[in-house]
Amino acid sequence: MDPEASAGEHDGAHDAHHEPLGFWRKYVFSLDHKVIGIQYAMTGLLFLLFGFTLMMLMRLQLAFPGEAFPILGSLFGEARMPGGIMLPEFYNELGAMHGTIMVFLGVVPLAVGGFGNFVLPLQIGAPDMAFPRLNMISYWCYVPGGLIMLASFFVPGGAAQSGWTSYPPLSIIAGQGQSFWLFGMVFLITSSLLGAINFIVTTIQLRAPGLTFWRFPFFVWSQLVTSFLLLLAFPPLEAAAVLQLMDRHVGTSFFLPSGLVVSGEILQATGGGSPILWQHLFWFLAHPEVYVLILPALGIVAEIVANNTRKPLFGYRSMVYSVIFLGFMSFIVWAHHMFITGMGTTMATFFQTTTMIISIPSVVILSALLVSLWGGSIRFNTPMLFALGFLPMFGIGGLTGLPLGLSATDLHLHDTYYVIGHFHYVVAPGTIFALFAGVYYWFPKATGRAMNETLGKIHFWGSMVFMNVIFMPFLIMGLAGVSRRLWDGGASYAHAQPVLHWNVVSSVGAWCLALAQLPFIYNFFKSAFRGKKVGSNPWEATTLEWATPSPPPHGNFTTPPVAYRGPYEYSVPGSARDYSPQWEPSGA
């Protein structure tokens, strides 16, 4: 175990060059990637909690459709819950905003903005990001975007309620909240674009001497590919958002077809537009976006698996080639979300084929991580438990994607609960588990204190069990043909009756999952103030972020690091210790 380093002490001579920063420059508009990373992480976690709350309301309605809930009724008012009974419009608000908030305001800011910002410069031995001011601006574009999204709940007609996918024509004729959604997206997209540029330049230019591309931790590779996805896939959605705003406010008809009938009357619109055009532009982003959701998670899991098996990752090179290939392929599979739009067989064949091909690198990466466990001296600490839990959950998520990617089976499964089950398996006990793992793993680095292991294990087991209680029934309901986005959970459909009871099971699972998060929240804040202090390398890890004190000082490294070897030199034969850090010269 490394000796206790002076956690949090600054280099005195270094400080003499800088005047002390005021409160605003130090904590609010900081240019330090570590502060910005924590800002992103805290804001992202808050939004995840809020999105989770929206879901719990939805699950109440789905378990007991049409029932009156007086307390909630008085909270949400007559416009949304008259007599305490949830209106379908309110359910749709919750649904659209749950998805939007979880994806764009929760997971990506935490996974990319939070973990990427905090860990990446440290892992490559850099003093900060290449463009610290741009970094700060990125965060302060994200926050207004989030606030605009939240504000939309308070406008007449409520928040966006046309799904997170905002399909026209419904989204064009929807109330004000939809315009707020579109504006909010413009801010969020801008934030991501600026961040992506920063990450790519930083990774290429600011890596430490000796840190060649083939010595990058897999986490760095996954963030690099993610950044390219954000950079090149988001702009079409930004353009599409502008077009939809114009359809809504300027009277254009990019997405409105001619002769549209709404509520029995012909809509007064120019016409000549195409709703399918929106779907293409939206999914051109949204498919790579789901890889933005998973790649940082794979990166985090890779780091934690290597560290807690005390072995190099199996198939590191294959994993790198796979993640690059995956990133590229993710741009040419998007229309598998559109198989039922009346697509011809040529298009369907093309997108089926690319979708089947893209499963290959995913399987390679998952397999490499699984095989990495073989013969390892596994330490079952909390980060590793979440990483281990991630693996089979991501496996289920990935496998359930296969019938969705094949056009013939997708015809039956599209827009059913099967789809919701598939993507939640990947993102919830998938990505979010990896993010939890990352929090437990890097919390000591960021704060200089350890989180409590017992509370961590309770958090893990509770989450693992109840995630499956929630989402396994979705696959069953979907196969039975229950459609998604139904405010009553399928209660008014004859074919849904045999599987309706699963709604109650899932809802109970959701509320128990909420309870299982309480130890985490408590642990997080208590440990930040009272956790056991740790040194620079409490996990006995090999990557560069562990070379510096916990928390790292301004400028990150007291002496500029040099990389002497690959990222996962664990249990090297002939070595005195079971790990050989990247930054220690040979023979140390």
Add this chain to the structure above:
Amino acid sequence: MEIPYTVSPRPDTGLTNGKIAIWLFLASEVMLFGALFATYVMLRVGATEWPAGATYLNIPLAALNTVVLISSSVTMVLAWASLAKNDFGRFRLFMGITILCGFGFLFIKYLEYSEKFHHGYLPSTNTFLAIYFTLTGIHGLHVIGGMVVNGWFWGPGSGLWKRDPTHFTNRVENAGLFWHLVDLVWIFLFPILYLL
């Protein structure tokens, strides 16, 4: 704390941070305009009838605008070259002309737009006008953005020239890359919207 390779290039990549950053940004802009061109193609191919550009648009004015933008690209190159040869005075001259050309472009655009509004031709009139106004409008916003940046370097930002001339020269070069992209987009916009 100094961020390395801000001014001098990193030996193995041969590039400064800013140079990579601006090219990455331009790549994202290509995708942005790509989406708008994709919109144009899909709506036009799917339309039962599509008006010729000349029905609504003023070709001579737009051709003039093309010349204006191309000229401004040349003066932008000359502005950077002046800095590279340590001639700040000529930089101000050529950058000034570049900015004036930008104003010229915007003025001609104003003439075009107001003529259309006067005739009642609005984005809501038909799909052709919708995509015309959107494509030229977003392009116009990029012209304004470029002019703001160029104006900054011409005016208040030029203090950097005294403190770190190489850094200033690099920044002007990168701003020039953005300006050239704006020109490049117009080179495609003009024939596609006006002449086809």
Add this chain to the structure above:
Amino acid sequence: MDAHDHAEIDRHVKAALFVFGALLVLTGFTVGAYYLKLPTHLAIALALLIASVKGSLVAAWFMHLLSERKLIYWALILTAVLFVPLLLIPTLGALDAVRLN
């Protein structure tokens, strides 16, 4: 800055001025092609051809792409490759679509 660098820059400026001339001529061609009143498909092909030549000149000389580094080339090639499906798939999809009439 030494004389060697100045000579390099002067060459660059000279090339840019040549390109300027070429661009003006090609703009003339662009407008001239319009007055040829070719059939639509030919008109589109010709317009795009001329625009591509002009664009390539701007990229190669104004944007100095001819002497840029490999990293930039790779980023742009990636972008160009991804630009194509974005541009074409929506339309090709519409043309391939199932029709009821």
